[in-house]
Amino acid sequence: KDSVTIGMQLEPPHLDPTSAAAGAIDQVLYSNVFEGLTRFMGDGSVVPGLAKSWEISADGLSYTFHLNQGVTFHDGTTMDAEDVKFSLDRARAEDSTNAQKALFADIASVDVVDPATVKVTLSKANGNMLFNLAWGDAVIVAPESIDDIKTAPVGTGAFKFSGWVQGDSISLEKNADYWGTPAVLDGATFKFISDPTAAFAAVMAEDLDAFSAFPAPENLPQFDADPRFQVLVGSTEGETILSTNNLKAPFDDIRVRQALAHAIDRQAIIDGAMFGYGTPIGSHFAPHHPAYVDLTGQSAYDPERAKALLAEAGLADGFKTTLHLPPPSYARRGGEIVAAQLAQVGIEAEIINVEWAQWLETVFRGKDFGLTIVSHTEPMDIGIYARPDYYFQYDNPEFQELMTSLNATTDPDQRMAMLKQAQETIANDYVNGYLFQMASLSVAKADLQGLWANAPTQAIDLTAVSWAD
Amino acid sequence: MTLLDISNLSLRIGTHKILKEVSLSVQAGEIVAITGESGSGKSLTAFTVMGLLPDTANTSGQITLSGTNLLSQSEAQMCGLRGHSIGMVFQEPMTALNPVKTIGDQVMETILIHKALPPDQARARARELLDRVGLPADRFPLGRFPHELSGGQRQRVVIAMAIALRPKLLIADEPTTALDVTTQAQILELLRDLVREFDMGLMIITHDLAVVADLADRIVVMRHGEVVETGTTQELLHNMQHPYTKMLFAASNHQVTLPEPPAPSPLLEIKGAVRDYPLPRKSLFAKPEYFRAVKDVSFTLYRGERLGLVGESGCGKSTLTRAILGLEPLQGGEISLDGMAITTTQNPEIRRRMQVVFQDPFGSFNPRHRVDRLITEPFYTLTDPPTGSARSDLIAETLRAVGLQPEDAQKYVHQFSGGQRQRIAIARALITRPELILFDEAVSALDVSVRAQILDLLAELCEAYGLSYLFISHDLSVVRTITDRCLVMQKGEIVEAAPTEEIFAEPKHPYTRALIAAAPQLPDLAQGAA
Amino acid sequence: MIRYALKRGLSLVISLAVASLVIFFVIEIAPGDPASFMLGINAEPETVAALRTELGLDQSKLQRYLAWVGGLLSGDFGMSYTYRTPVAGMIADRLWVSLPLALYALALSTLIAFPAGIYAAARRGKAGDMAVMGATQLGVAVPNFWFAMILVLIFAINLRWFGAGGFAGWDKGFGAAIHSLTLPAIALALPQAAILARVMRSSLLDILGEDFMRTARAKGLTRRQALWRHGLRNAMIPVLTIIGLQFSFLLAGAIIIEQVFFLPGLGRLVFQAISSRDLIVVESVVMILVFAVITVNFLVDLAYALVDPRLRSRT
Amino acid sequence: MSRNLFLGCLLSSLVVLAALVSFVWTPFDHTAMDIPAKLQQPNGTHWLGTDHFGRDIFSMIMVGARTSIAVALVAVGIGMGLGVPLGLAAAANKGSWLDEIIMRANDLVFAFPSLVIAILITAIFGAGAINAIAAIGIFNIPVFARITRGAALSLWEREFILAARVSGKGAARISGEHILPNIANLLIVQGTIQFSLGILAEAGLSYVGLGAQPPTPSWGRMLADAQTMVSFAPHLALIPGSAIVITVLGLNLMGDGLRDWLDPKLRLAR
Numbered sequence A: 001k002d003s004v005t006i007g008m009q010l011e012p013p014h015l016d017p018t019s020a021a022a023g024a025i026d027q028v029l030y031s032n033v034f035e036g037l038t039r040f041m042g043d044g045s046v047v048p049g050l051a052k053s054w055e056i057s058a059d060g061l062s063y064t065f066h067l068n069q070g071v072t073f074h075d076g077t078t079m080d081a082e083d084v085k086f087s088l089d090r091a092r093a094e095d096s097t098n099a100q101k102a103l104f105a106d107i108a109s110v111d112v113v114d115p116a117t118v119k120v121t122l123s124k125a126n127g128n129m130l131f132n133l134a135w136g137d138a139v140i141v142a143p144e145s146i147d148d149i150k151t152a153p154v155g156t157g158a159f160k161f162s163g164w165v166q167g168d169s170i171s172l173e174k175n176a177d178y179w180g181t182p183a184v185l186d187g188a189t190f191k192f193i194s195d196p197t198a199a200f201a202a203v204m205a206e207d208l209d210a211f212s213a214f215p216a217p218e219n220l221p222q223f224d225a226d227p228r229f230q231v232l233v234g235s236t237e238g239e240t241i242l243s244t245n246n247l248k249a250p251f252d253d254i255r256v257r258q259a260l261a262h263a264i265d266r267q268a269i270i271d272g273a274m275f276g277y278g279t280p281i282g283s284h285f286a287p288h289h290p291a292y293v294d295l296t297g298q299s300a301y302d303p304e305r306a307k308a309l310l311a312e313a314g315l316a317d318g319f320k321t322t323l324h325l326p327p328p329s330y331a332r333r334g335g336e337i338v339a340a341q342l343a344q345v346g347i348e349a350e351i352i353n354v355e356w357a358q359w360l361e362t363v364f365r366g367k368d369f370g371l372t373i374v375s376h377t378e379p380m381d382i383g384i385y386a387r388p389d390y391y392f393q394y395d396n397p398e399f400q401e402l403m404t405s406l407n408a409t410t411d412p413d414q415r416m417a418m419l420k421q422a423q424e425t426i427a428n429d430y431v432n433g434y435l436f437q438m439a440s441l442s443v444a445k446a447d448l449q450g451l452w453a454n455a456p457t458q459a460i461d462l463t464a465v466s467w468a469d
Numbered sequence B: 001m002t003l004l005d006i007s008n009l010s011l012r013i014g015t016h017k018i019l020k021e022v023s024l025s026v027q028a029g030e031i032v033a034i035t036g037e038s039g040s041g042k043s044l045t046a047f048t049v050m051g052l053l054p055d056t057a058n059t060s061g062q063i064t065l066s067g068t069n070l071l072s073q074s075e076a077q078m079c080g081l082r083g084h085s086i087g088m089v090f091q092e093p094m095t096a097l098n099p100v101k102t103i104g105d106q107v108m109e110t111i112l113i114h115k116a117l118p119p120d121q122a123r124a125r126a127r128e129l130l131d132r133v134g135l136p137a138d139r140f141p142l143g144r145f146p147h148e149l150s151g152g153q154r155q156r157v158v159i160a161m162a163i164a165l166r167p168k169l170l171i172a173d174e175p176t177t178a179l180d181v182t183t184q185a186q187i188l189e190l191l192r193d194l195v196r197e198f199d200m201g202l203m204i205i206t207h208d209l210a211v212v213a214d215l216a217d218r219i220v221v222m223r224h225g226e227v228v229e230t231g232t233t234q235e236l237l238h239n240m241q242h243p244y245t246k247m248l249f250a251a252s253n254h255q256v257t258l259p260e261p262p263a264p265s266p267l268l269e270i271k272g273a274v275r276d277y278p279l280p281r282k283s284l285f286a287k288p289e290y291f292r293a294v295k296d297v298s299f300t301l302y303r304g305e306r307l308g309l310v311g312e313s314g315c316g317k318s319t320l321t322r323a324i325l326g327l328e329p330l331q332g333g334e335i336s337l338d339g340m341a342i343t344t345t346q347n348p349e350i351r352r353r354m355q356v357v358f359q360d361p362f363g364s365f366n367p368r369h370r371v372d373r374l375i376t377e378p379f380y381t382l383t384d385p386p387t388g389s390a391r392s393d394l395i396a397e398t399l400r401a402v403g404l405q406p407e408d409a410q411k412y413v414h415q416f417s418g419g420q421r422q423r424i425a426i427a428r429a430l431i432t433r434p435e436l437i438l439f440d441e442a443v444s445a446l447d448v449s450v451r452a453q454i455l456d457l458l459a460e461l462c463e464a465y466g467l468s469y470l471f472i473s474h475d476l477s478v479v480r481t482i483t484d485r486c487l488v489m490q491k492g493e494i495v496e497a498a499p500t501e502e503i504f505a506e507p508k509h510p511y512t513r514a515l516i517a518a519a520p521q522l523p524d525l526a527q528g529a530a
Numbered sequence C: 001m002i003r004y005a006l007k008r009g010l011s012l013v014i015s016l017a018v019a020s021l022v023i024f025f026v027i028e029i030a031p032g033d034p035a036s037f038m039l040g041i042n043a044e045p046e047t048v049a050a051l052r053t054e055l056g057l058d059q060s061k062l063q064r065y066l067a068w069v070g071g072l073l074s075g076d077f078g079m080s081y082t083y084r085t086p087v088a089g090m091i092a093d094r095l096w097v098s099l100p101l102a103l104y105a106l107a108l109s110t111l112i113a114f115p116a117g118i119y120a121a122a123r124r125g126k127a128g129d130m131a132v133m134g135a136t137q138l139g140v141a142v143p144n145f146w147f148a149m150i151l152v153l154i155f156a157i158n159l160r161w162f163g164a165g166g167f168a169g170w171d172k173g174f175g176a177a178i179h180s181l182t183l184p185a186i187a188l189a190l191p192q193a194a195i196l197a198r199v200m201r202s203s204l205l206d207i208l209g210e211d212f213m214r215t216a217r218a219k220g221l222t223r224r225q226a227l228w229r230h231g232l233r234n235a236m237i238p239v240l241t242i243i244g245l246q247f248s249f250l251l252a253g254a255i256i257i258e259q260v261f262f263l264p265g266l267g268r269l270v271f272q273a274i275s276s277r278d279l280i281v282v283e284s285v286v287m288i289l290v291f292a293v294i295t296v297n298f299l300v301d302l303a304y305a306l307v308d309p310r311l312r313s314r315t
Numbered sequence D: 001m002s003r004n005l006f007l008g009c010l011l012s013s014l015v016v017l018a019a020l021v022s023f024v025w026t027p028f029d030h031t032a033m034d035i036p037a038k039l040q041q042p043n044g045t046h047w048l049g050t051d052h053f054g055r056d057i058f059s060m061i062m063v064g065a066r067t068s069i070a071v072a073l074v075a076v077g078i079g080m081g082l083g084v085p086l087g088l089a090a091a092a093n094k095g096s097w098l099d100e101i102i103m104r105a106n107d108l109v110f111a112f113p114s115l116v117i118a119i120l121i122t123a124i125f126g127a128g129a130i131n132a133i134a135a136i137g138i139f140n141i142p143v144f145a146r147i148t149r150g151a152a153l154s155l156w157e158r159e160f161i162l163a164a165r166v167s168g169k170g171a172a173r174i175s176g177e178h179i180l181p182n183i184a185n186l187l188i189v190q191g192t193i194q195f196s197l198g199i200l201a202e203a204g205l206s207y208v209g210l211g212a213q214p215p216t217p218s219w220g221r222m223l224a225d226a227q228t229m230v231s232f233a234p235h236l237a238l239i240p241g242s243a244i245v246i247t248v249l250g251l252n253l254m255g256d257g258l259r260d261w262l263d264p265k266l267r268l269a270r
Ligand SMILES: Nc1ncnc2c1ncn2[C@@H]1O[C@H](COP(=O)(O)OP(=O)(O)OP(=O)(O)O)[C@@H](O)[C@H]1O
Pocket: B013, B016, B018, B036, B037, B038, B039, B040, B041, B042, B043, B044, B045, B054, B207
């Protein structure tokens, strides 16, 4: 067997990773079809991609990238510095529709030095630049094929796009002319199965070889017990939090927010909603990161304490609020448990199930909510706490300053200390309820090897995947 | 050998005893008429012969057809006999044919099912049969569907089906009840001819004694599931033995005496009335076409007069009634009651002065209301209707006037017989003392004996209240006795108007003459019955 | 017949016009914006605005309505907001799954219901009738998604006779495609078959009481012959109505079943499009479905005329 | 009373009883979670076991009956409340523009794919029992309008209506006084059938997450929650599924029985 069929929950709306936020696009295309100057590895590290090496000026304002030679796009055209300039300029242009335009905000200019060299000049130092350029939204595209990118993506990766049956599947085939280590597989098919039951049935019936980000953790023990399958449990960048509207009474009172934190039994949520998969967190930070500090003790489950705090805040009889829940089951199930737990301390949270579009409109942009549960999947996104207009509306100038200096700092030790301080600050302010770090859960046939267990970004990197003989 | 011999036939359906020791016989070439009131078991006798009883039925006795005992035949054997040796014609020609099959196929089916002829010859045979019953090939090709034929024509198709294999016995259950008098005459003539021609035995069931007297060689009178009297037509007519038979014949020919009408002063005036029904458009942009159901009708009904209106089914009688009642608009002409114009806008004054009695004794009442509520419905037209004891007194008085008891006010209509229901309908029409009552086929659905009672009641009421009415019927013998003057209607037009006796004695219009000729007449039995 | 067809055609056009208005404005008031849905939570406001312009969402509602209807009339359904491909093509692809599925289910339900209904009517009140009617009562009461779940459990996971879902695609051959539609078709068909069998039975029983059935028996036909030759065609009229209704239901109502079996059908397309606020797709699909239902009703009416000559003469 | 009617009434009243009792008593608080005690098989403490949050299924089924009945009943009520008057008005003005408009509007509603519209309604107004009621109710209107008009039209031909018209009564009065009582049986029977369809529809909507919102239990959502666990805890799906089947079966049997009992000649639209 030299191809795989991989299940995933959502179908990409289109196939341009540089103009939509949908994680499904990256899942199919990241590193398989499109590559950036740098790239993520399965362990979360950032390594060279299309750029084989680079130099950074001492002031941190200028990056010179040396590109790999002999790289061609799938349509046969060569990939050179012009393409890099085109891609980055397109992403940061005025009328850009890049969903992560902020990644490029600090770039002042992109200059072609020679066909194999590009110089990126920043307006201010940014310690995250190489990391930023590894994102799916920063992949290199060709001006020749840009018009059809949404339906016929042309990249430089080890796989070529070969077909899309809308509503059903996308298939890739091996790129024989790949510039780097060629893929082992001859082809791959991604099948879209949104319904968790259907996903279970499809894997069980062996219609699929693997299912990435399996939506029903309750079924994993069965797969684990079945010699036909292996279960891959890893980490993700998704901090699942009980987002709190910090400007809305009574959540503008830190005592109420702290009460909220003590009212929540994280382990019950992990057991009930995720069937035990997930790591409790006490702040907005991924536990697998070297700078992580365990702050869960500070907001341990203590309903009595919570009641006392509420009484202190003048809300001894509790209060009513809303709990908006987007569609994923971590939110819907977790929300039911959270609501039940809050009810124990007298907080009556009315569950409002919403779709993503509604969530974006009412909660995210309208900021018309009390509580909501959502998993923030972007890597290293603690910076959102420095944006007072962000939907949970946390406004702490001290923290904002901390972030500004973090961005300007390149020394690893200093950065580490600052990140720890940042975690503690938001934990002390009880900005949100911190629930758990989402686990990456995948199922595969027992003899399929080379799949990522962790999910540093939303990708199903097939370049190293193969069948054991 | 006797063709059909029924002896001591008893029939039970469930626990219900329906036929008791019925015996009768039919010879080849003979027409035997079975008569009697509704529910006397006439149809079930026929169904027993055909072997088409419901599963719950239980029979005893003997039925032989040319010596074969029909009651001991298996279902498969009966299937072989039905249509082959016994043919049957039913009452309702409109529904007796399968609407989705051509008449040719349906006639051929009788032949094919018994494998009497190969298909092509069967087709030719079907054609012959239709020709024979008076449906010639040029106007009635085999591919016609039943809905394209009139009632009489459909009945001919049913007859063609029944005689396709020249059965030895033909049973006809009320074959003409649903038809016009003129059509009825033709169908009866056809049956008579077929019997003579094929030497069949014909068992005809009818409650119309005039038809019986006219057609039958022998008569069987039934009541409550028993044969009360039987004999050759001549014998029986002139020498009735059983009181029930006598009563039946007397009631059929029932005459009433009406009081003299007062001097003519106009009550209802109709001038040039026209009523059009829109026809479905032929094409999207074509002008809508109309069917003129009432054409330029004019007449006057005088106060205290009893006016008759006769004519064939569909000639526009009911349409005219609805126009007079102001239920439907006129497209031309005018109608006035005592000088007040009648329009469809409700004028309580006119409503109060005019009432109506319909044909269907059951359908004329809301089954969910009690009698008191039913008959006081016209109070709605009164400005101050009586209440309390005045109301109950009036109800009691009216019920008594129509021969019912004041206690009946608390019952529901389903607790009454057909004749009693019609009395309630008359009570409802009388209660506001209207000046004019319209009777639209008010006695047509009733048994002869009940009909006689209602006619008597009408005569009494004329005496007591000086009624004026318009009496609509297709039954000439009834109109003849219950009206002073009579209008004859044909295709929406009044073709003749004259005092009743004059019309019957010397009809002038050809249509009137045809109508009177077609109506079967009971022979004058005055001496015979005595 | 032509006049009749014309008249029906006219009312069809009016219905569609009203439907397009209703659909457009109902869908447009739904909160949520396709552009911000696509760009997610990190997008900058001006990026969203840029995308809105690109999608033409900055035009007024009336402009967009007219453009949409104008497009529909010329067969151009517009471009999907999220997929960025012509809507017409997307719908056509999905129809190639939904339509065969609906027809397959309809065929199955008819194949089950007709014999069952006829059998029950012929054995009215006997044990066979009771058994069939009992089964249909149960069939009507079982929610089809639940039934589908059980089918998957038994036939896909335990017995592995069928795949758990998905659509093989017509390019894999007719057999494979039909095989992959079998379980969903059964899940859809059984409850419908139960209803149809009941209608068939009661309609036949009504016909058995008609005068012409007595006439047929008087000709010497056995009960069975009378039922087949005279009963069946007359009983078809109410049955056809139900078949028409069921077809419409199967086409549009299969969403849940498509979900359970992850079939790329119309229902799932519209479900997805609603959640991503791909309004133009929703509008067009609903329009297509309304059109299909009205057309099916029209065809059913024409079919009446085939079985019933009385309606044919309405020239 | 036929066997159907008896069985139907028995099953339906069982469900109604469960719903009513749930107002005053359930074995456990139906919202109380006990996650360590999750996914228990039926046992002495939890008669029908516990769900994935350790809630008592028996209590949830009882309260869920309440939800199902309430949603279906109100939806049918809306359908009747609007459909019957519309049907009566259309019949009273047969052939007029009013009749034409009412019937065309009915056809149009029928032509809309109901589930898609239900999903849209919830997309616009949010998921919840009220919107489920509205979505089911809307599609009940044409059902009742149609059968009301059909039955009323045949009554308008009857002679007792003519008699009432002769007495000068207007169309509205006749509709209320004569037509409505005479089609009441028909409406009751159709009502039970629509009621059972409503319960199925509610279950379907809840199954896709559009019905009553948690913590209000609903049979359809219990099924949806259970679906990924069927393979190791089948009782989670079997119990609410059977509850739906029993209720719908009971109502259908009752409808059939009522029809035979009230009037064998009733014609029903289905
Ligand atoms: N299928 C049946 N089951 C039970 N009773 C029946 C059945 N058919 C007829 N009867 C009853 O049998 C009696 C005789 O019915 P039958 O139809 O023979 O009367 P009929 O003399 O033909 O009356 P009509 O002139 O009204 O046709 C009636 O009292 C009727 O109610």
